[in-house]
Amino acid sequence: MRLKAAIVGRLDEAMRREVDGGEKAVGSALQSVALGLKADLREQVRAAGLGDRLGRTWRSETYPRRGAALSGAALVWSKAPKLIRAHDTGPVIRSPNGFWLAIPLPAAGKSGLTASGGKQRITPGAWERRTGLKLRFVYRRNGPSLLVVDNARIGRSGLAAANVSRRKGIVSTRLAGRQTVPIFLLVPQVRLRKRLDVEGAGRAWAARVPGLISEAWPQ
Structure with missing residues (x-):
């Protein structure tokens, strides 16, 4: 075959x-x-x-x-x-200059605004300039340290504001409702999830x- x-x-x-x-x-x-x-x-x-x-x-x-x-x-x-x-x-994030990382708390707001209207990360210095309030450092041994503002109040929006009242052009400090409000957590480093x-x-x-x-x- x-x-x-x-x-x-x-x-x-x-x-x-x-x-x-x-x-x-x-x-x-x-x-x-x-x-x-x-x-x-x-x-x-x-x-x-x-x-x-x-x-x-x-x-x-x-x-x-x-x-x-x-x-x-x-x-x-x-x-x-x-x-x-x-x-x-x-990754682990640390401050580039070796200082604390300031993490905004809800009372600080989420972001600031640039001169052109864009958004930028809120910082303690920018927050003070925006609100006119001074932050105070609070050291905590068993937890993150804080930056707080004294004699302030929490507004309806949940943000910290000066504890003043305005009536008919008169600005006066409120005696009631004053509180110390935490604005930033201070940590040496954070790890992103x-x-x-x-x-x-x-x-x-x-x-x-x-x-x-x-x-x-x-x-």
Whole structure:
């Protein structure tokens, strides 16, 4: 018995069609991975309570940008890498000048305003300038030390304010309702809680690449 095998059609054309199919499959798989990973990372940021604005800093790109190739690549990155890295690694934060870190308490408010109307991190000095009140240092042996304001009151908004009353242009100090209000906690350092898992999401999507290529490659 003799068996004979023969190629039907031109071999170079068949190989070219196979390569074309592979290039398109790789491009399709990498596009799916890039978009899927970007969506997952944006959702991680939102689920961590870090806001849509930070989530939208994630971007994606596939290479080559034009055409197709068997050696393509996908890139996903953030336009706010320092913020993402901080919430991904949970670093220890210390004051750059070796002093205390001042953490605003609810009575301090969340942020200050710049001259152009933008937001900036509230500091003890900025808080004093904004309110006209003086802060006093309170050392505590068994807990974080404090910066407090004396003879103040808590307004309806929950913020500390001067304990004065204004009636018909007359400003007078209130005798009732005066209290000492904690404004800042003072700590030597803080550790951010790890809220994101960027590497885990990347590994999960990378593991899907072979299957996605196989699905998109014409049989």
